[in-house]
Amino acid sequence: MIWLKATCKLDFYMESTTPLVLMLRPRTGAQQWVASESYTLDPFVPMAEYTDIYGNLCQRLAAPLGNFSIQTSATVMTEYVVDRAPGAEFVDILSLPEEILAYLLPSRYCESDRFGDLAREITAGALLGYDQVLCIDDWVRNNIRYTPGSSPCPISATEVNQRGEGVCRDLAHLGVALCRSISIPARLVVGYLLGLQPMDLHAWFEAYVGGRWYTFDPTQKEIHGGRITVAYGRDAADVSIFHQFGAGDILSGMEVQVDLLPGAPG
Amino acid sequence: MIWLKATCKLDFYMESTTPLVLMLRPRTGAQQWVASESYTLDPFVPMAEYTDIYGNLCQRLAAPLGNFSIQTSATVMTEYVVDRAPGAEFVDILSLPEEILAYLLPSRYCESDRFGDLAREITAGALLGYDQVLCIDDWVRNNIRYTPGSSPCPISATEVNQRGEGVCRDLAHLGVALCRSISIPARLVVGYLLGLQPMDLHAWFEAYVGGRWYTFDPTQKEIHGGRITVAYGRDAADVSIFHQFGAGDILSGMEVQVDLLPGAPG
């Protein structure tokens, strides 16, 4: 059990008033406890908060003309070691909890309806369940070059597979698409990872086997925890730290920091 | 106000026990009242019912080896004339009801993130809102040939646009993608349409303008009602009358019938 403090600062320059939907407030969940959390807008503008279909806390606001920045921070308890479960079993479709079923369907950037053959080939011979996901995770790591910064706009799993390289989100999308194509529920996670080089917001994926979600990260050879989930969903279409309505390149700067705290916060 | 009776019979042949998720029970909603409804399985197998993230009633079951059929019927009150609202205004992102926001996002078969330029061209000069959707609806009708039966697997809006032809679902997907790309919420509807030639299950789309959902159908020159909504969602990935888990062509027959009843059912 470790304590992390994560901060994220987004600087925008708006050429016109622009509606934004933001997803930057981590919530307490199965694997993390949010002890404190702050959210600062400069200049301050009114905003509304709502919970989306996946349970993420979202903010909706009209970003004003000119400079605008959002700074968030969170102090969170989590684990440094990621749970692993070789042998954890495939969950039969009829036994999946209802709220998991949506994570079996193809989505914008995870065209799982097109990956069945590849996934069966990759996982041939593996025990059904966790071990299949391990095969997929390894395959993505070995076949898609992880190139931070290479893909400003999200591309889909099919495109990632063709290009053979991508950012963390792209590798995760491909992992998700492959899992779903063999009826294993999978979802994209956006969050913070302690020690990530270069430091940035990160994306990885979770697969549902053996009755719970497990963490996989094709960008990391030796997976470790120290992760804070900010939001999760079917893919990056649903999970965007900010979604702007209207064209233009509005983000002028972004700083992310994740620190290990020496002990529990007072 | 008219009364319709719709029936749908699906015949399957299973080479092995196959999990199915079905969406075939219409529910009472803003524009229809379900007075009676039945659902018969032959042979009978146990099933579980749940409500998905869009509010559709879904059934989950293991279809047994061999012949298996599902027959559903519903008696529904609805309108013959579809509401139209030229001039109905675009709803600002900040004013949309929370539950509508998901219908702005790109989805598996509606890559709205790739259609902004085309949508702006198609709707150039139109009043923001309903009139833009009319332009989109007309453009799809005039540019994509409606060819019932041409596309057994769903293809995406990008593919539909390239092919220049498609089934009802394809035309609806393209309409949805175009609407969302200019920040108008849109969703796919699957249901029954009185008088459809050839009779089959049908798909169309709805767009949210002027504070409510309006019906559009690019397959019909003179749009009319007599529609029963069976399910709606972001696209056909979410709204499938049956979703099978496991490969193979299992549907061996399908019959759909929609009749106008002379009066209210006793």
Next chain:
Amino acid sequence: MIWLKATCKLDFYMESTTPLVLMLRPRTGAQQWVASESYTLDPFVPMAEYTDIYGNLCQRLAAPLGNFSIQTSATVMTEYVVDRAPGAEFVDILSLPEEILAYLLPSRYCESDRFGDLAREITAGALLGYDQVLCIDDWVRNNIRYTPGSSPCPISATEVNQRGEGVCRDLAHLGVALCRSISIPARLVVGYLLGLQPMDLHAWFEAYVGGRWYTFDPTQKEIHGGRITVAYGRDAADVSIFHQFGAGDILSGMEVQVDLLPGAPG
């Protein structure tokens, strides 16, 4: 596994237009499958349907001046034998599913905050869990005289306990209050019971032990199934087959029928 057909006819006479909320449409659930179902209003008036906080399907309408009737029927598969589980364990508060927690709280007609001493006395020596509920069920059956028709308005568990007699709903309320007072989740069920004498809508309760809901009915010495759940909730304040807004005695007649069908409906 048996098939039942239940019908309920409510006749009203309204002295003025009266808003009604109705709860008369059984839904498929853990222990029943609704194969067909119908709902007829005479005269027909527009209505809206919604799902309440407990998952019940409710109808809202303005009942018109004069005679008004509602007739519903449902064909449902259920079990004739009620599951029993002596020894099923008390579920620790921290292990209860989230959606069950509300059923631990006191409610309008189940003042569980006032029954702790009595419940501990009644259940003294019993294994924690199912066996405690059996003690409560027996105690209510032996101490509160079941008198169909004796209590037109709902009275609370405290009042029932003082009077020493009540209708089915009253006995169920007392059972619920006693269970909750020792931290066992409990809820009121309204529905049909095959063979009930005199035939009427019925009420019983369920308690959550051993990881699921179990059925208890203090009005019946030898409990059997053949039950169709129409609605459930914390107590009769939430679960009323009709709730009128405005004073006056509007119900002029009610007929309930429950038949055993010889086989599965075609």
Next chain:
Amino acid sequence: MIWLKATCKLDFYMESTTPLVLMLRPRTGAQQWVASESYTLDPFVPMAEYTDIYGNLCQRLAAPLGNFSIQTSATVMTEYVVDRAPGAEFVDILSLPEEILAYLLPSRYCESDRFGDLAREITAGALLGYDQVLCIDDWVRNNIRYTPGSSPCPISATEVNQRGEGVCRDLAHLGVALCRSISIPARLVVGYLLGLQPMDLHAWFEAYVGGRWYTFDPTQKEIHGGRITVAYGRDAADVSIFHQFGAGDILSGMEVQVDLLPGAPG
């Protein structure tokens, strides 16, 4: 628009491990924006967070043997002036949003089914809607003596009315029961009030008229804002800052502080 910082410290002494459900994390809502927030346990114990049926964020944990304390703080933007709307209209039952309907039903401490006659007498001659609630608010203020500290356990509206005095929660319960008895949705609010004497957590009520919730507080002659909503629900059965499972007096101390900040937090 003002900025408040509120802190609450609860000290417990447990004679045995005790399950607790807590409701102490204010959320951003229609009338407040939570800019930062913290939650500290001493000693730290694992906990799970969930959202209840009213949208409140709840924590569930096992409080350990011995001393245990919880300290929470929140920095919140709100208004100093409470919105008033004389003349705002009664909302017809058929026009109420679905999620509001539960606030019309009687509940544990608000037996609205017993207050119709009194409410009609109190509100005789008033315009339907906001003005009726004003009459109720005044009547409670003038007829029930506000006596902080007089009632450690919640008592119901009927009991409050008989006693003629009560704590803030009691007056609010009576206000709620009277509103609901004339079909005006009403709910209990628990939160902080700037300047409250003596400082403590506070309770008041909201009524739904003219299409939104309005604030009423029978303990205050000149109502003002500076309020932070921590939780709301049908009554104190649902809205308890802490709910213990198991008997015994566990709270050994409580400190509440609410400060006006000079400007927006950096």
